Amino acid sequence: MTLRHIIGLALIAAVLPLAVPWLGFVFTLAVGKGLAALGVAVLLRGGLISIGHALYFAVGAYATAFLMRNDGINEFLLLLLLSTVVATLVGLVVGVFMVRYRAIFFAMLNLAVSMVFFTLLSKMYHVTGGTDGLRVATPTLFGFAPSRVQFNSVLQYGSLILMIGAALIVDRYLRSPLGEALSAVHSNEVRLEYLGVSARRVILIAYAASAALAGLGGTVTAFAVGHIVPELSYWTISGQLVLIAVLGGIGGTPGAFIGAFFLELVRTFAVGFAADAWNVIIGIALLIVIFFLPEGLYGLLHRTGKQGSTP
Amino acid sequence: MTAILSVRDLHINFGGVKAADGVDLEIFPHELVAVIGPNGSGKTTFLNLCTGYISPSQGSVTFEGQAITDLRPRQITRRGIARAFQIPQLFTGHSLIDNVMLAIAAQRGIWQPFRPLAQREYLDEARRTLGLLSLDEAADLPTATLPEGMRKLADIAIALALKPRLLLLDEPTSGVSTAEKFPLMDKIVSVLRAGKITALFVEHDMDMVERYADRVLVWDAGRVIATGAPGEILRSADVLERVIGVS
Amino acid sequence: MSSAYIPLIVDGLADAALIFFVAVGLTLVFSVMRILNVAHGSFYALGAYISVVIGLWLTGRGGPVLGLAALVISPVLIAVLLGPLIELTLLRWTYGRPEALQILVTFGLFLILEDAQKLIFGVQPYSQDTPMQILGITRIGGIVYLNYQLILVLMAVLVAVGLRLMLKRTRIGKLIVTVVTDQELAQTLGIDSSRVFILAFSLGVFLAALGGALASPTVGVAPGLGSETIVLAFAVAAIGGLGQIEGAALAAILVGLTRSAAIYFAPEFQPVAPYLVMLAVLLVRPFGLFGSIGLRRI
Structure with missing residues (x-):
C-alpha cells in the first residue's frame, strides 16, 4: 500500500512540472519539508510531540553550508550524507537528554533547545553570517560541475527518489519490533519496561532517526534555495512541521509528504492573491482537517483504497 | 533447598503509612505461593518492591542468589521475573x-x-x-x-x-466471573507446572487459595504474619479474623 | 550591595512583572484545562496593539491621563470578546484528545491570529510611550527610577496575591480549584465545569492581554511580538512548574533578572538567557521548581 501510494505521489510530482516548470521548485521544497515532517511523524508514533525539530532542519542546512565553505567539500551526494550524519549525531547528543521527558515537557524542551540554537545562529555573525545567513553554492556531481539549471533538475528528481526511499525505510522501521515498541511507549510505557525493554533507548533511536530525516530535509532545502537563514530553526517552522505531519496524517509514511505538497501548493497560490493572509488559510485548513479528517489527508486515500479492495 | 527469591527486612513508608514494615520471606523453586491479607496490607506494594517499581528504604531482595534490590523493572525482568498486574497493563x-x-x-x-x-x-x-x-x-x-x-x-x-522463571500474579482472576475462575486457574497452573515456573499470586478468594496454593503467606500491616500449608493456615482462628474478618 | 546594581535589579523586576502576567495566564489555563495554548502569546500582542490604538484615540479626546485607561480597558475588552468565543468553539472540542492535536489546534489559532493582526494593524511598528512619560520619575538617593516600572512591579504583586486570594477565598475560585484537583468530584458535586472553563480561559486571555497592554509603552509593537512572547511564556511556565502560580512568579523573577543582567554584561546573549535558565532548571528538577508528578498506580 505504502509503496503504491508513494510511487504514485512521486510520479505526479515528476510529471506535473513538465507542463508547469516552476512547480519543480515548489515540489523540491515540499520534499525537503516532507522529509523533516516524516521525522516529526516518527516521534508522534511514540506519542512525543516536538516543537523544536526545525533545529535539525537547520542543522542539516548549515552543516551543508559549513562543509562547502570551510572544508571545501563540494560533492552533492557526499554533502547529503555528511549533513545527515551531522544532524543524526546532534540528535543523539540532544536526545540523551530529551528521552528523560514526556508529553508537554518533551515538547517544550525541544522548543527551548531550538530557540537557543536559533539565537546562536542569529548572533554569531562571524561564524554563521548572522541574520544575513549563508549562501549555498551549486555543488558538483561525481566531479562534474553542472550549471544551476542542470543541478536544479537533478535535485528535483533526486529528491523524489529520496522521498520514496525514506517513506519505504521508515515504513519498515515502524512495523519492526523496534518501531512497534515505539508505539508501545505511547500506550503503556510501564508495561514496556516490564517486558525488559528500555523505553528511553527505544525513544533515543527514534529521536536520532527523526533528527536524521529533518537534517536530510534541511540539506535538500538548502540546495534548492541556495541561501539559508536562521529562521529555518525558528519555532514557527517547528510548528509547521508538526502541522504537516498531522495534516497529511501519521497513519502512513506517505502522509508527511502529502501534507507537505498540500502546504507548499497552498502557500504558492496564497502568495499570488493574499500574501499577508496565507497563515490564515493554512490555519483554517489545519482546523478543518483536524475536526473533520481525523486520519489526515492521507486517511482519505487510505479509506478509498480500502473500500476499493473490498469485494 | 536454596530459595529462588529471598527478601530480608524490607521497609517502605508512604506518608507515614508503613506499606512494608520488615518483610522477611523466601520462595523456593517450583512453588506456587498464595499471598493473602486485607486490602491495604501491602501486598501490591510488595510486588512493586520486588520488581523495582519502587525502591525500599531499607532491606534487600535477592533473586537466584543475586541482589536485585536497586535494579529497575526492566533489569529485573531481564533476569527472569515477570509480572501480571492487578490493573491489566496492555x-x-x-x-x-x-x-x-x-x-x-x-x-x-x-x-x-x-x-x-x-x-x-x-x-x-x-x-x-x-x-x-x-x-x-x-x-x-x-x-x-x-x-x-x-x-x-x-x-x-x-x-x-x-518465559520467566518467577511469575508474580496480582489477583489473576479478579475480573473473571465465578464460574470461569476455576477453569482459568487450572489453565494457568498447568502452564506453570509444564514450564517449571515458580509463581506467587495475590488472591482474595480462599477457595482458590485452598485448591491451588502449595503454601500461603499471610500479610497484615506491611508484614508477613504467618506462613504454612493452606490447610493449616486457613483453619487458624487468628488468620481468619485478621484476613477475612470472621471470628 | 553596590548601588550600581540597583537599576539592573529594577529593570529586571519590571521585565519580570510583564513576563509574569503572560506566564501566569498560560499556567492558569494549563492547570484548569490541561491545554498548552500556543496562541496565548497572540493575546499578548493583541493587548499591546489594541491598547495603543485605544490609547491614542482616548488621548485625542481627553488628554494623556485618560489615555492611561486604555491599558486596562483593552485587556478587559479582549478577554470578554475572545475568551468565551474561542473556548466554546475551538478548545471545547479538544478536551480529552491527544496532546499533539490540542497543541495543533491552538497552533492553527495562532496562525490565524498572527495574520489577522497584520491585516488589521499592518506591518509598521506602533509606538506609544505617553503613559510612561506622564508618570514621570522618582529620585531616591541619587538614583533615578521610572515610576512606570515601579507601578508594573506593584501591579504584578497585586495580581499574584489577588489570584491566590481569589482561588482560596471566593466561590468561583474554589470551584476552579475543585475542577483542577478532581474533575470527577466536581461532576458529582454538580459543578458546571463548562462555565468554570469559560471563566478560567477568559481570565487567562485577560492576563496575557494585560501583559501586552502594560508592555506597549515600553516596546515597539510590531509583527512577531506574539510568537516571541509565547516561547518566553512557555519557558517561564516550565521553569516554575506547569500550573503553579507561585512557581510562575518565582520563574518570572529569575528570568527577568537574568535577562537584565545579560543586557548589562553580555547583550548578545539576552535572548538565550531564558532558555538556558530553563534547561538548567529542568535538568535538575524535571517538572520545574514547584512541579511534581506521582507514580501511576498499577
Missing part, C-alpha cells in the same frame, strides 16, 4: 497478538529495526501462548475493546511469553 494501540509478539520480541531481541514484528516465528509462538489461555479467538482484536476478564488474561499471556 498496549492499547495494538491487537492482542501484537501485544504478545512484543513480549516475545522483547525476550528474543527487540533491537531489530527492519524485520517485521509479525514474522512467522513470532506469530506461531504468540498463537501458542494465546492458545494456552484459550485466547486464540481474540488474537486479532484491539486490546482496547476486550472485556475486563480477557484483559486480565491478556496481561498474563504477555507475562508468560517472557
Whole structure:
C-alpha cells in the first residue's frame, strides 16, 4: 500500500512540472519539508510531540553550508550524507537528554533547545553570517560541475527518489519490533519496561532517526534555495512541521509528504492573491482537517483504497 | 533447598503509612505461593518492591542468589521475573497478538529495526501462548475493546511469553466471573507446572487459595504474619479474623 | 550591595512583572484545562496593539491621563470578546484528545491570529510611550527610577496575591480549584465545569492581554511580538512548574533578572538567557521548581 501510494505521489510530482516548470521548485521544497515532517511523524508514533525539530532542519542546512565553505567539500551526494550524519549525531547528543521527558515537557524542551540554537545562529555573525545567513553554492556531481539549471533538475528528481526511499525505510522501521515498541511507549510505557525493554533507548533511536530525516530535509532545502537563514530553526517552522505531519496524517509514511505538497501548493497560490493572509488559510485548513479528517489527508486515500479492495 | 527469591527486612513508608514494615520471606523453586491479607496490607506494594517499581528504604531482595534490590523493572525482568498486574497493563494501540509478539520480541531481541514484528516465528509462538489461555479467538482484536476478564488474561499471556522463571500474579482472576475462575486457574497452573515456573499470586478468594496454593503467606500491616500449608493456615482462628474478618 | 546594581535589579523586576502576567495566564489555563495554548502569546500582542490604538484615540479626546485607561480597558475588552468565543468553539472540542492535536489546534489559532493582526494593524511598528512619560520619575538617593516600572512591579504583586486570594477565598475560585484537583468530584458535586472553563480561559486571555497592554509603552509593537512572547511564556511556565502560580512568579523573577543582567554584561546573549535558565532548571528538577508528578498506580 505504502509503496503504491508513494510511487504514485512521486510520479505526479515528476510529471506535473513538465507542463508547469516552476512547480519543480515548489515540489523540491515540499520534499525537503516532507522529509523533516516524516521525522516529526516518527516521534508522534511514540506519542512525543516536538516543537523544536526545525533545529535539525537547520542543522542539516548549515552543516551543508559549513562543509562547502570551510572544508571545501563540494560533492552533492557526499554533502547529503555528511549533513545527515551531522544532524543524526546532534540528535543523539540532544536526545540523551530529551528521552528523560514526556508529553508537554518533551515538547517544550525541544522548543527551548531550538530557540537557543536559533539565537546562536542569529548572533554569531562571524561564524554563521548572522541574520544575513549563508549562501549555498551549486555543488558538483561525481566531479562534474553542472550549471544551476542542470543541478536544479537533478535535485528535483533526486529528491523524489529520496522521498520514496525514506517513506519505504521508515515504513519498515515502524512495523519492526523496534518501531512497534515505539508505539508501545505511547500506550503503556510501564508495561514496556516490564517486558525488559528500555523505553528511553527505544525513544533515543527514534529521536536520532527523526533528527536524521529533518537534517536530510534541511540539506535538500538548502540546495534548492541556495541561501539559508536562521529562521529555518525558528519555532514557527517547528510548528509547521508538526502541522504537516498531522495534516497529511501519521497513519502512513506517505502522509508527511502529502501534507507537505498540500502546504507548499497552498502557500504558492496564497502568495499570488493574499500574501499577508496565507497563515490564515493554512490555519483554517489545519482546523478543518483536524475536526473533520481525523486520519489526515492521507486517511482519505487510505479509506478509498480500502473500500476499493473490498469485494 | 536454596530459595529462588529471598527478601530480608524490607521497609517502605508512604506518608507515614508503613506499606512494608520488615518483610522477611523466601520462595523456593517450583512453588506456587498464595499471598493473602486485607486490602491495604501491602501486598501490591510488595510486588512493586520486588520488581523495582519502587525502591525500599531499607532491606534487600535477592533473586537466584543475586541482589536485585536497586535494579529497575526492566533489569529485573531481564533476569527472569515477570509480572501480571492487578490493573491489566496492555498496549492499547495494538491487537492482542501484537501485544504478545512484543513480549516475545522483547525476550528474543527487540533491537531489530527492519524485520517485521509479525514474522512467522513470532506469530506461531504468540498463537501458542494465546492458545494456552484459550485466547486464540481474540488474537486479532484491539486490546482496547476486550472485556475486563480477557484483559486480565491478556496481561498474563504477555507475562508468560517472557518465559520467566518467577511469575508474580496480582489477583489473576479478579475480573473473571465465578464460574470461569476455576477453569482459568487450572489453565494457568498447568502452564506453570509444564514450564517449571515458580509463581506467587495475590488472591482474595480462599477457595482458590485452598485448591491451588502449595503454601500461603499471610500479610497484615506491611508484614508477613504467618506462613504454612493452606490447610493449616486457613483453619487458624487468628488468620481468619485478621484476613477475612470472621471470628 | 553596590548601588550600581540597583537599576539592573529594577529593570529586571519590571521585565519580570510583564513576563509574569503572560506566564501566569498560560499556567492558569494549563492547570484548569490541561491545554498548552500556543496562541496565548497572540493575546499578548493583541493587548499591546489594541491598547495603543485605544490609547491614542482616548488621548485625542481627553488628554494623556485618560489615555492611561486604555491599558486596562483593552485587556478587559479582549478577554470578554475572545475568551468565551474561542473556548466554546475551538478548545471545547479538544478536551480529552491527544496532546499533539490540542497543541495543533491552538497552533492553527495562532496562525490565524498572527495574520489577522497584520491585516488589521499592518506591518509598521506602533509606538506609544505617553503613559510612561506622564508618570514621570522618582529620585531616591541619587538614583533615578521610572515610576512606570515601579507601578508594573506593584501591579504584578497585586495580581499574584489577588489570584491566590481569589482561588482560596471566593466561590468561583474554589470551584476552579475543585475542577483542577478532581474533575470527577466536581461532576458529582454538580459543578458546571463548562462555565468554570469559560471563566478560567477568559481570565487567562485577560492576563496575557494585560501583559501586552502594560508592555506597549515600553516596546515597539510590531509583527512577531506574539510568537516571541509565547516561547518566553512557555519557558517561564516550565521553569516554575506547569500550573503553579507561585512557581510562575518565582520563574518570572529569575528570568527577568537574568535577562537584565545579560543586557548589562553580555547583550548578545539576552535572548538565550531564558532558555538556558530553563534547561538548567529542568535538568535538575524535571517538572520545574514547584512541579511534581506521582507514580501511576498499577
